[in-house]
Amino acid sequence: MLEPVVATYMTRSPITVGPNTSFKQIACALLVSDAPAVPVVTEDQRPIGLVTEVDLLANLEYHGGLDPPPLLGGTAARRRRRKARSGTARELMTSPAATVGLMAPVSTAVRWLAGPSSLALCVVDETQHLVGLLTRRDLLAVYRRTDAEIAADVHAAIETDRRRPLRSDADMAIAVKDGVVTLRGKLVYRSQVEHAISAASRVAGAVAVRGDLTYDIDDMLVTGF
Numbered sequence: 001m002l003e004p005v006v007a008t009y010m011t012r013s014p015i016t017v018g019p020n021t022s023f024k025q026i027a028c029a030l031l032v033s034d035a036p037a038v039p040v041v042t043e044d045q046r047p048i049g050l051v052t053e054v055d056l057l058a059n060l061e062y063h064g065g066l067d068p069p070p071l072l073g074g075t076a077a078r079r080r081r082r083k084a085r086s087g088t089a090r091e092l093m094t095s096p097a098a099t100v101g102l103m104a105p106v107s108t109a110v111r112w113l114a115g116p117s118s119l120a121l122c123v124v125d126e127t128q129h130l131v132g133l134l135t136r137r138d139l140l141a142v143y144r145r146t147d148a149e150i151a152a153d154v155h156a157a158i159e160t161d162r163r164r165p166l167r168s169d170a171d172m173a174i175a176v177k178d179g180v181v182t183l184r185g186k187l188v189y190r191s192q193v194e195h196a197i198s199a200a201s202r203v204a205g206a207v208a209v210r211g212d213l214t215y216d217i218d219d220m221l222v223t224g225f
Contacts, residue, residue, distance in 0.1 A: 002153075002203065003106065003202035003204070004142060005102070005103045006103070006105075006106060006108075007103060007123070008204075009134065009139055009141055010134045010138060011133045013132070014035065016045070017038055019089050022087060023087050039122050039133060046130065049095035050097050050120060051089055054117075054119075056092070058083040061084065062081045062084035062085075097122045098118065101126075102125050109139065113139070120133055121135075144205075145204055145205035147178070150176045154181055154199075154200045157203055158174075158183075176206075180206075181209045182209075182212065183209065183211050185214075186213065188217060190217070190218045192215065196213065197209050197211040
């Protein structure tokens with residue numbers, strides 16, 4: 001297995017709410033789902049927005065919108081105060097919903113979730129119907145994989161780089177300790193070394209890759225200048 005896809009780690013069939021769901025029902029849905037956000041969907045299960053814990057907490061911050069925003073709070077404070085007076089999912093949600101494809105690599109999802117305000121992604125199929133929810137906590141599950149599982153996948157990922165053209169198999173050893181992959185040995189081409197390290201880094205659960213590899217021929221050397 002190379003880089004895992006979103007479908008592997010998403011929460012399937014997440015709790016959802018409709019546009020007219022009340023504030024209190026949304027709060028209960030978030031508590032039951034144990035997720036930082038709940039998708040707002042149409043009747044045919046197409047995501048149109050997300051309501052987050054932060055959206056609901058604005059109600060506490062501004063006492064239902066009765067308190068004025070702080071003078072130096074800026075746009076963000078005014079936005080939270082508006083949400084403090086909201087009573088339905090339609091009024092509370094951030095729209096459009098942030099989505100990611102079912103078979104997208106997890107690195108694509110991480111780039112979005114790395115943002116400070118991006119708490120969850122709606123996972124959609126090819127028809128744009130909701131099939132799951134992906135959070136930062138979901139993605140951390142990738143690091144539960146054992147060293148043996150990681151080593152087996154690294155071996156499979158770099159198998160093509162182990163074969164030396166017209167010669168015997170390359171001498172390359174793979175070791176994994178606490179998720180850190182170490183590659184030792186010798187390949188024919190420099191490009192094979194580069195590919196082996198890159199492929200190993202995309203294996204699910206690999207924390208880092210340390211390459212102690214040498215090569216016979218530098219096929220990446222630019223000449224003729």
